[in-house]
Amino acid sequence: MSLSRIARNLDLSITTVSRALGGHHDVSTTTRLRIEAEALRIGYRPHEGARRLRRGKADAVGLILPTGLGRFDDPFFLRLLSAVGPALAEAGLDLLVSSAPPGEAELAAYRHMVEGRKVDAFLLARMRGRDPRVDYLQNADVPFVAHGRSASLRPYAFVDTDGAAVVAQATHRLIAFGHLGIAFLAASGDLSFSTAREAGWRQALTDAGLPATAIFRAEPTEAGGFRAMHALLRDVAPGNIPISAVVCATDRMAVGVLHALAETGLRAGRDLSVIGFDDHAFSSHTAPPLTTIAQPIEAAGRRMVAMLMQLLAGAEPETLSEIMPAHLIGRASDGPAAETSRIETLKGQTL
Amino acid sequence: MSLSRIARNLDLSITTVSRALGGHHDVSTTTRLRIEAEALRIGYRPHEGARRLRRGKADAVGLILPTGLGRFDDPFFLRLLSAVGPALAEAGLDLLVSSAPPGEAELAAYRHMVEGRKVDAFLLARMRGRDPRVDYLQNADVPFVAHGRSASLRPYAFVDTDGAAVVAQATHRLIAFGHLGIAFLAASGDLSFSTAREAGWRQALTDAGLPATAIFRAEPTEAGGFRAMHALLRDVAPGNIPISAVVCATDRMAVGVLHALAETGLRAGRDLSVIGFDDHAFSSHTAPPLTTIAQPIEAAGRRMVAMLMQLLAGAEPETLSEIMPAHLIGRASDGPAAETSRIETLKGQTL
DNA sequence: TTTGCCATCCGAAACCTTTCGGAGAGGTCG
DNA sequence: CGACCTCTCCGAAAGGTTTCGGATGGCAAA
Numbered sequence: 001m002s003l004s005r006i007a008r009n010l011d012l013s014i015t016t017v018s019r020a021l022g023g024h025h026d027v028s029t030t031t032r033l034r035i036e037a038e039a040l041r042i043g044y045r046p047h048e049g050a051r052r053l054r055r056g057k058a059d060a061v062g063l064i065l066p067t068g069l070g071r072f073d074d075p076f077f078l079r080l081l082s083a084v085g086p087a088l089a090e091a092g093l094d095l096l097v098s099s100a101p102p103g104e105a106e107l108a109a110y111r112h113m114v115e116g117r118k119v120d121a122f123l124l125a126r127m128r129g130r131d132p133r134v135d136y137l138q139n140a141d142v143p144f145v146a147h148g149r150s151a152s153l154r155p156y157a158f159v160d161t162d163g164a165a166v167v168a169q170a171t172h173r174l175i176a177f178g179h180l181g182i183a184f185l186a187a188s189g190d191l192s193f194s195t196a197r198e199a200g201w202r203q204a205l206t207d208a209g210l211p212a213t214a215i216f217r218a219e220p221t222e223a224g225g226f227r228a229m230h231a232l233l234r235d236v237a238p239g240n241i242p243i244s245a246v247v248c249a250t251d252r253m254a255v256g257v258l259h260a261l262a263e264t265g266l267r268a269g270r271d272l273s274v275i276g277f278d279d280h281a282f283s284s285h286t287a288p289p290l291t292t293i294a295q296p297i298e299a300a301g302r303r304m305v306a307m308l309m310q311l312l313a314g315a316e317p318e319t320l321s322e323i324m325p326a327h328l329i330g331r332a333s334d335g336p337a338a339e340t341s342r343i344e345t346l347k348g349q350t351l
Numbered sequence: 352m353s354l355s356r357i358a359r360n361l362d363l364s365i366t367t368v369s370r371a372l373g374g375h376h377d378v379s380t381t382t383r384l385r386i387e388a389e390a391l392r393i394g395y396r397p398h399e400g401a402r403r404l405r406r407g408k409a410d411a412v413g414l415i416l417p418t419g420l421g422r423f424d425d426p427f428f429l430r431l432l433s434a435v436g437p438a439l440a441e442a443g444l445d446l447l448v449s450s451a452p453p454g455e456a457e458l459a460a461y462r463h464m465v466e467g468r469k470v471d472a473f474l475l476a477r478m479r480g481r482d483p484r485v486d487y488l489q490n491a492d493v494p495f496v497a498h499g500r501s502a503s504l505r506p507y508a509f510v511d512t513d514g515a516a517v518v519a520q521a522t523h524r525l526i527a528f529g530h531l532g533i534a535f536l537a538a539s540g541d542l543s544f545s546t547a548r549e550a551g552w553r554q555a556l557t558d559a560g561l562p563a564t565a566i567f568r569a570e571p572t573e574a575g576g577f578r579a580m581h582a583l584l585r586d587v588a589p590g591n592i593p594i595s596a597v598v599c600a601t602d603r604m605a606v607g608v609l610h611a612l613a614e615t616g617l618r619a620g621r622d623l624s625v626i627g628f629d630d631h632a633f634s635s636h637t638a639p640p641l642t643t644i645a646q647p648i649e650a651a652g653r654r655m656v657a658m659l660m661q662l663l664a665g666a667e668p669e670t671l672s673e674i675m676p677a678h679l680i681g682r683a684s685d686g687p688a689a690e691t692s693r694i695e696t697l698k699g700q701t702l
Numbered sequence: 703t704t705t706g707c708c709a710t711c712c713g714a715a716a717c718c719t720t721t722c723g724g725a726g727a728g729g730t731c732g
Numbered sequence: 733c734g735a736c737c738t739c740t741c742c743g744a745a746a747g748g749t750t751t752c753g754g755a756t757g758g759c760a761a762a
Contacts (some may be wrong), residue, residue, distance in 0.1 A: 002749085099437060223636075
């Protein structure tokens with residue numbers, strides 16, 4: 001099971017066995033062959049732990065899932081994991097996963113991995129506007145690649161989706177449909193993906209000379225979307241909804257919005273247009289099927305791993321960044337604004 | 352940063368420092384205090400890798416996510432991870448995650464972790480009827496705890512949901528509603544959770560003297576449920592559906608079924624009753640809100656970790672098992688069978 | 703013959719921890 | 733005074749790997 005065992009069996013030194021198996025040049029072909037045969041015979045596998053101790057590297061990367069309030073379900077992370085796992089494995093790196101709610105516990109989880117030298121680097125997901133994880137890791141001089149941007153003094157390596165551009169595109173689609181009161185349902189919690197998407201919505205409205213005032217925010221879950229839309233509908237006289245379309249920061253929120261509409265007897269896609277973001281598996285099976293935006297999560301995960309390898313090979317973080325395009329998928333939850341709806345909209349612009 | 356550094360600074364031996372920090376008794380209080388102060392001063396943290404090498408343990412457990420065909424979204428795994436992560440961390444164990452599609456690649460992933468001595472044990476999820484992972488791990492003598500049961504010669508430690516009992520209960524609810532043609536939509540792929548749930552459905556029908564013939568199967572995804580229901584409706588004359596209710600193996604499938612119904616103009620809960628399983632976050636926001644079954648995933652995850660600790664402490668696998676109850680949540684996707692539907696049902700029993 | 707070079711091999715240290723088996727000092731007891 | 737015990741401490745080995753700095757022997761060039 002160990003180098004010493006092979007060395008003993010073959011009456012060679014441990015050094016020679018190590019160098020033979022390591023593919024170094026100063027071992028004769030005959031010896032190398034003998035060693036390889038013996039290694040195969042006894043089923044030798046290097047002891048990763050010993051190797052890592054000696055090399056001073058953990059050969060592992062950490063990923064700490066930001067648990068939400070209450071239940072934690074977001075398909076985003078699973079899709080990221082399923083792409084990142086194999087890519088990392090291929091590079092010979094282990095993936096250490098933990099989870100913690102943002103806050104002190106989260107930083108403690110990072111510290112735990114860093115101080116125990118369990119990982120060489122991190123993968124960060126779901127960036128926040130001002131992200132304490134970035135500060136900590138930069139200070140501790142631990143390399144990392146993030147999915148998403150956040151405000152930070154020093155640049156870092158990241159992959160991001162061009163949320164602003166594609167949401168602007170989606171908003172223009174609504175404008176072309178004749179909508180005038182187009183709201184944005186933002187995610188609470190200073191999440192940068194939401195900020196970027198909101199900027200796209202704002203830009204599109206401004207470009208069209210429309211006011212970007214109808215913004216409301218909620219937890220980025222189905223329940224959050226439901227509650228927000230429900231509150232909006234409740235506070236307003238029936239038939240007098242101040243908006244005719246809503247762009248949601250996530251598909252999950254859009255599902256909640258759809259539900260709130262259905263409950264009030266409003267038809268999504270006709271009485272009110274709804275657009276989501278993510279194109280999760282359920283999004284093509286809602287009622288009506290959700291018009292949404294597909295972002296390349298799996299590709300982003302693989303790209304993040306590739307960047308991590310470069311970082312570990314000594315590349316400078318500021319040279320590593322990529323913004324990936326997302327694309328709109330038109331389904332049935334949006335459509336032309338009804339005449340009445342247009343009129344109501346003009347009346348009730350303030351929200 | 353290391354014991355030797357403390358020892359050097361204090362002019363003591365490494366042994367003494369190790370024993371002081373390890374809480375052994377043969378160190379004088381004075382020395383212990385000096386050592387602790389110095390450790391604090393230089394910010395000493397034991398090197399996990401070195402400790403593990405010496406102790407011959409990895410202090411880590413593996414979890415390999417069974418990637419599905421195509422996209423991999425199932426909220427189940429995320430909920431499991433978010434419970435398992437903190438529980439493991441508290442026990443001082445790391446969680447190594449990877450992902451692989453069932454088959455040769457999956458076994459290779461397990462072998463990779465076992466042979467590289469990266470983990471001491473595994474957590475298994477989504478058991479299959481005849482599960483090669485169980486055989487491999489039992490042969491390799493690696494401890495593990497599974498979520499779900501599977502056919503195996505030797506017993507193993509597991510936590511499972513009592514899917515049969517609760518699905519029987521759900522089926523009885525449908526029977527009480529007057530349904531006579533109650534179908535089961537099973538998950539393809541020899542998944543044991545589906546088999547158990549199917550058994551519950553069968554049992555309830557048999558108890559009620561109803562034939563349990565209407566079973567069809569599909570991928571356990573929204574698309575799978577949609578396609579299956581769509582095919583069923585397409586092959587049948589309108590108004591002549593041979594069933595009036597369908598119990599789905601998972602919520603995701605139920606969402607697909609709901610979609611297929613909506614597309615055909617059928618009203619779930621009135622024309623056809625639908626019951627799911629899992630109570631995922633989106634399930635209370637479908638149209639109509641889904642009647643489903645909540646299973647304690649987070650509690651199961653914590654229980655699995657507790658069992659794992661016992662296993663690592665030397666407990667015998669056959670002494671470790673727990674079957675957890677699940678409970679029905681009545682919402683709006685099921686209801687009394689319509690008169691016509693009852694009649695049609697009697698006509699079209701064969702499916 | 704000396705010198706130098708190449709190919710092949712190896713001892714020992716290092717990575718950091720834990721632990722076995724003492725050792726020395728001081729006290730107690732007969 | 734010697735035997736024995738307790739308290740406190742430590743050297744060295746072990747865990748498995750990598751790697752620095754040689755060492756040996758053979759052979760060709762000078």
